[in-house]
Amino acid sequence: MSSLRPGNVGIVIVSHSPKIAEGAADMVRQMVGEAVPLAWTGGDVDGGLGTNVAGILEAIETAWSPAGVAILVDLGGAETNSEMAVEMLPEDRRARVLVCNAPVVEGAVIAATESSGGSSLAAVKRSAEEFYA
Amino acid sequence: MHDANANRAAQTFAPLTASAVLVNPVGLHARPSVKLTQCAKGFTAKIEIALAADGPWTDAKSPVKVMRVKAPQGATLHFRIAGPDGEAALAAMLALVHDGFGEA
Numbered sequence: 729m730s731s732l733r734p735g736n737v738g739i740v741i742v743s744h745s746p747k748i749a750e751g752a753a754d755m756v757r758q759m760v761g762e763a764v765p766l767a768w769t770g771g772d773v774d775g776g777l778g779t780n781v782a783g784i785l786e787a788i789e790t791a792w793s794p795a796g797v798a799i800l801v802d803l804g805g806a807e808t809n810s811e812m813a814v815e816m817l818p819e820d821r822r823a824r825v826l827v828c829n830a831p832v833v834e835g836a837v838i839a840a841t842e843s844s845g846g847s848s849l850a851a852v853k854r855s856a857e858e859f860y861a
Numbered sequence: 862m863h864d865a866n867a868n869r870a871a872q873t874f875a876p877l878t879a880s881a882v883l884v885n886p887v888g889l890h891a892r893p894s895v896k897l898t899q900c901a902k903g904f905t906a907k908i909e910i911a912l913a914a915d916g917p918w919t920d921a922k923s924p925v926k927v928m929r930v931k932a933p934q935g936a937t938l939h940f941r942i943a944g945p946d947g948e949a950a951l952a953a954m955l956a957l958v959h960d961g962f963g964e965a
Contacts, residue, residue: 759895841895841924845902858925 737843737852738765738791740799741836742784742806744777746770752800752833760840767791779806784813788825796824796849798856800835824849830856874906876943877951880914882935885961889932893962898924900957906944908954914939921954 739756743749749770756766767790772778784799791797799814801807807827814825826849828835835856842855883889889897901908901921909918912932918941919926932938938958942951 759892760899837891837895838924841898844899845922847902855923855925858923 735795736764736793736846737795737839737849738767738788738793738797739836739840739843740784740787740791740797740810741766741768741770741832742779742787742799742810743768743770743802743832744779744806745802748802748832752836755833756836756840759837760844763844764840765791765793765797766840779809781809781813781816784810785816788813788817792821794824795843796826798839798843798849798852799825799827800830800832800839800856801827802832806832826850826853828853828856830859834859874943874945874947876941877947878914878939878941879951879955880937880939881955881958882937883932883958884934885964886934888934888936889927889930889938891928892964894924894927896962897954897957898922898927900953901950904944904946904950904953906942906947906950908944908950909941911939911941912936 741749741752749768753766753768767787769783769787773780788797799810801810810827814822817825828839839852839856842852885893908921910921910930911918919930921927940951940954
């Protein structure tokens, strides 16, 4: 289960705080393992709290998988900037990136767990969103 | 995809049942739940867990549902498994519990 399977859905963590984003990514790696492409981004371009589109695009690129990428976000701007980043992707990739309506830490762990079992992007998103169900 | 396979499998294979006591110190908390789910997802069989022999049964392939069971240390975890690889799945699940999910 710990070998990297590039066919698994990638996970991107976007928080206003780089510490939260990195910490959530640490939890995913420790709890779920290495079988899932994973990237995180946080903070504005000046290093303060916030999110930036370029950073999110970079994270999507890092976690890219042919199976798609699920993005976990925290508050407001993280979501709108993530949606903006998705809009800026090449057309053939746009439909394979989804922003999940789920808590960022728990959602990231659950999404990665689902992905590590080889589930589809839709199933990964659905599972992460079960937290609010 | 998993669900459809599991349902089809469940119709043609008699369910296997077994139970094991949770030995790891914190019970079925987040990390063991993830391990249990990952293990379950490796099989096509329909795999369910419960805290009592008569249920209610929880889909062992759903990480959120497994965490909601909140099974404490010392609880008996019951398995109900049906599918072509049911025996291997049951052996793997029981081994995971006996092993304390690698943290006992």
